[in-house]
Amino acid sequence: MNTLIELLKCDQIYWLDNLTRGKITTGELKKRVDEQGLRGITSNPSIFNKAISNGQDYDGHITGLVKEGKNSLQIYDALTIKDVQDACDILNTVYDQSDGTDGFVSLEVPPYLARDTEGTMKIARRLFSAVGKQNCLIKIPGTKEGIPAIEQMLYEGININITLLFSVDRYVEVAQAYIRAIARRVAEGKPVNQVISVASVFISRIDVLTDQLIDQYIIPSRESKNASQTCLLSGRAGIATARLCYQRFKEIFNGESWKKLEEKGAHVQRPLWASTSNKDPLYNDLRYVVSLIGKETVNTLPDETIAAFANHGCIKKDSIEQEQGQANELFGELKKMDIDISFITQQLENEGIQKFTESYNKLIGNLADKRMKMLGDEASPQKISCGKLDTEVKEACALMDEKQTARLLFALDPHLWKKEPEQIKSISKRMEWLTLPDNFTKNTDAIIAFVQMIKAEGFKHVVVLGMGGSSLCSEVTRQTYALTNGYLQLWVLDNTDPAAILHIQSKIDLEKTLFIVASKSGNTEETLSFFHYFYQQLNNKNPAKPGNNFVAITDHDSPFVKVAEEFKFRKVFINPPNLGGRYSVLSDFGLVPMALIGIDINAILSSAKQMQSSCNGVPAASNPGISLGVVLGICQKNRRDKVTFILSHSITSFGYWVEQLLAESTGKERKGLIPIHGETLADPKFYGNDRVFIHLYLKDDNNDSDEKKIKAVEDAGHPVVRIKLANKMALGAEYYRWEIAVAIAGMVMGINPFNQPNVEESKKNTSQLLEGWSKEGNFKIPEPLLKIETISVYGGKETKQLATNHYKSAADLLNGFTEMAKPNDYIALLPYFMKTEPRTKVLQAWRHWMRDNLKIATTLLSGPRYLHSTGQLHKGGPDTGLYIILISEEEKELAIPEEKFGFATLHEAQTLGDFRSLDDKGRRVIRINLGKNIDEGLSKLFQAVKDGKHHLTQKLVM
Known part of the structure; x- marks a missing residue:
């Protein structure tokens, strides 16, 4: 006797819980359907993950999907949908022969959506549509949040396998949700004969947790007369739950309200027994099969249980109807032991979601690893x-x-x-930076067309005028990529030192230069000053259309939109508003300069x-x-x-x-x-x-x-x-x-990585200093800690104590300052002058010397650029920095149109403003004026620092 076939005669069907591609391609699934009475199959991430990890059945398909540019989630979708479609085709004969009541294949929504009603419905609709087979069931967990989604999907005609049911009460809720969905369709004249649902009650997991609690009760009462009676309660909760659910099933689907729906062609929602492999070797291996045979039910079985049932299983018709009274009594006995079945079932639901999610994550992770390889x-x-x-x-x-x-x-x-x-x-x-690879791919044609127009008009240079996030990406572009023939040479101006401005001006042909005024806010002081300066230079050469050499990149509501209109800019690129400057590299701020020098911005975005x-x-x-x-x-x-x-x-x-x-x-x-x-x-x-x-x-x-x-x-x-x-x-x-x-x-x-609360401090101090300069004609600078020859050293509140040590040289004082460093501190060299190759060489040698002698980290930054980048860290971050601001005496002023002060004054105000900000924060900071000759002063100072190395071990400043 073929017990699997005999099971069908009891009006119970069995499904396989293991859908893999190997079962489809080898013909195994078809054979089970044709010869062994299989009437359905389910998929789950755990089984699927084993099939992907342990075999090569999916490798060819995955390779093709990777070449198509699919991500891990899309690959998972494609693989599972393909398997479900193929399995549906194999079971379609069963579906037709049963008038659409058997022959189903289940595909689940991601388990992380178990508490997300709207998210569940969105994915369920997509999956059902993607599979495109009427004998597909979408698996949705029967959580409180899942029930509204289940009802709505059934109402929409999507077949649903309700999973993760552990309690009788929750089973009743999902059965009622099914009836409500059918009733809504009937009320609106919609057909119901093709709407199918099963309610999956997970059996063995109930026993596992309940038995653990029973064991905790038994152990301290081993010697009592109740111990043996208590032991008899073990291993019974799962089957008892199924039997009580079955009784409620019969009551619900034999009532008058249901009969009216059935007359319209509705099918009962069959109970499905899930998790029916035996977890305890002390119990009979087929206990969850033999004991749960009942009319109009489904039992989902793993391979080993199917094999065992075929080998030595026995048929006990309507076995689920037995011991109904004992099932009710069981939960009463458990209650006497303070074992709350409601707590158990809620715990199982939570654990079920967690375990399913872990399996799903493991699967997606393995797919991601395969994709990367x-x-x-x-x-x-x-x-x-x-x-x-x-x-x-x-x-x-x-x-x-x-x-x-x-x-x-x-x-x-x-x-x-x-x-x-x-x-x-x-x-x-x-947060919009996360969407830029997709969104800006739509904009590249317009950017490229703009570049072609600029090239056609004979422009040779492009200068980005900006600070921080608006310009640093262009600095990477300038130094990393070679100039493509026929495109523009890129320069970046983010330094208010007159020498830096004049240096760039000497390298370009003004009339053949496109200036990109880049400012998210539209009110960056340095950027506005750069713009006014170069606009005036162009106006002196070509008063007819100086604005034709300017484009702006800014936000839609920034003041610079009006400035661009007033000065008749060639174009304004309106950047997406919901992203910060430092997260804007894949937007207009980064892509427009890239395209202008001939970089394939589509490749960058790809x-x-x-x-x-x-x-x-x-x-x-x-x-x-x-x-x-x-x-x-x-x-x-x-x-x-x-x-x-x-x-x-x-x-x-x-x-x-x-x-x-x-x-x-x-x-x-x-x-x-x-x-x-x-x-x-x-x-x-x-x-x-x-x-x-x-x-x-x-x-x-x-x-x-x-x-x-x-x-x-x-x-x-x-x-x-x-x-x-x-x-x-x-x-x-x-x-x-x-x-x-x-x-x-x-x-x-535990911080907000998208704000910059301390950046404004230096700006505010700079503005106040410039206001004072406008009134007094100079900056009120305190006396230096030390002045020797052309070098002056100024200290903040945390460093004034250095003056009491009567240092004889700036080098000694500087070494005394760096000796303040503790383990895990760092020293920041902050030059406020144009960096040249010789100066950079000296500064790099200096920082490495400090690292090797003090065994602490060093940074080398450029002022005032760093005010819009690392300046936030210096003021808002940990108090582990020692800051050495290096300045020079400005010899020449460079006028800023429409301002009382020039660039040299602005530059000095920025150094003083930053010093004040750091000092107000209690940071350890000194400011060194190298005199008029930067190169000479810098070289002499560093040489003297090295020569005074013995002071590092002889004198310690606390």
Whole structure:
């Protein structure tokens, strides 16, 4: 006797709970249908994940989908929908023969939607439509939030398999939801004969948890006379629940209200027994099959249970009708033991959602890993080594998945960072950067057409006038990519030093230069001053149409829109408003200058899109952006806050952009990630335990020397992240990766990574100083701590004590200042003059000398540029910095049209304003005036510092 076939004679059908492609392609599924009485099949992420991980059935399909540019979620969709469609075709004969009541294949909505009614309905509609087979069932969990979705989907004619039912009460609720949906359709004259639903009650899991609680009760009462009676309660709760559900099923679907619907062609919603493999080896392996045979029911079985039933199973017709009274009594006995079945079933529902979500995340993670391997270098692979922090990073990644971070991030949910209404409102206005790879792909044709027009008119140069996020991406572009023949040469002006302005002016033909005035807010003082200066220069040469040489990039409501109109700019690029400047590289701010020098901006965006696909919805451990952000955040929490960038030679300028992104985004609330860019790698003995190293390299560069040094610091226990780029176009992906990483690091750190609360402080101080200068004709500068020859040294409140040590030279005083550094501090060199190659060489040598002698990190930044980037970190971040502001005596003034002051005055005001801001914050800061000859003063000072090395060990300033 074929027990599987005999089961059908009892009016119970069985389904297989294991849908895989191998079962379809080998003919196994068809054979089971034709010869073994199989009447349905379900899919789930856990089974699917095993099939993908342990075999090659899906590799060819996955490869094709990767080549099509599909992300992991799209790949999962395509694979499962294909399997369900093929299985539906195999079971279609059963469906037809049963008049549409059997022969179904189930496909579930992602389990993370179990508490999301609207999200569930959206996905259910999409999946049912995508499969396009009437014998498809969409699986929706029977949670409180799922029930409204279930009713609405059934009303819309979508067949539903209701999952994760553990209680009789919840079963009744979903049965009533089914009836309401059918009644609504009947009331509106809609057909109901093709609307099918099953209600899946999960059996064995009820026993597992209930037995655990019973065991806790038995152990302390081993010697009591009730112990043996209590033992008899074990292993009964699951079957009892099914039997009580079945009784309610018969009551509900035999009532008068249902009979009226049945007359219209409605089919009963059959109970389905799920989770019917035996979990306890002490029990009979077929207990959840033999005991649950009943009319108009479904039993979903795994392969091993089907094989066991075929081998030694027995048919007990209507066995589910037995022991009904005992089922009710069981829960009464459990109640006497303070075992609350309501608590158990709610706990099982919560655990079920969690386990399903974990399986789903594991599946998506494995698909993401497969996708990355297939993409190879095209995906810019990332390798993370965390040393002692590895366990903490893994736990944080698991927490990210538990909070559904990847999904919520791409849903632009501001609650990931803060809970306060004002903060949420602010963050909501800064999230559009996540959509830029898609949105700006639509704009590239217009940008390219604009560039062609500019080329046709004979323009030779383009100068970006901007500060911070509006210009740093262009600085990367200028230094990284070669000029394409026929396109414009790019310059970036973000320095108010008259020498820097005149230097650029000497390099360009004014009348053949396009000036991009880049300012998100439209009121950046430096940018406005640059504009007025060059507009006047052009007006002196071509008073007819000077505005024809200007375009603006700004927000739609910024004051610069009116300025552009007033001065008759050639064009205004209106940038998306809901993104901050430092997150704007993949918008007009970055793309327009790129296109003007001949960069393929579609390739840049395609690279970014590839990274977007690698991050969207992908679990944290397999997510390049989120995992990097977790590493950075965990490192910061462990005081490894010096993010040290080792960039291969052809992409070193990327550091300027990522430096701002990190510092301005995370430097607040006395926390921060401190970017260390431009330090050459040293022996591990020169590093403290405050570092994390980032090796970002182009595969075609010679990276052998850096890799050996990186390996040494890794072996010394420092966290290391390696990112390999296939080519320079892959920087598009890096912009996107690092934006996500910094946003996630901010989440781990507990700060808002999208604001910059302290940036305005230096601006305010600068404005006040300029107002004072306008009235007095000079700045009121206090007496220096020390003045020797041409060099003067000024100190703040935290450094005035240096004057009491009676230093004989500026070098001695400077060495005394740097001796104030403690472990985990850093020293920032802040030159406020145009950096030239000789000056940079001296400054780099100086910072490396301090690193090697003091064993602390150093930064080298350019003023006033850094006021719009790392300046936020200096004031809002941790009090671990020592700031050395370097200035010179301005010899020549350069007038700013429509202002009382010139650039030299503005430049000096910015140095004084920044000094005042740092001093007001209690930071350790000194300001050194090198005199009129910058090169001579800088060289002499550094040489003297080195010569005075013995002071470092003889004198300690506290």
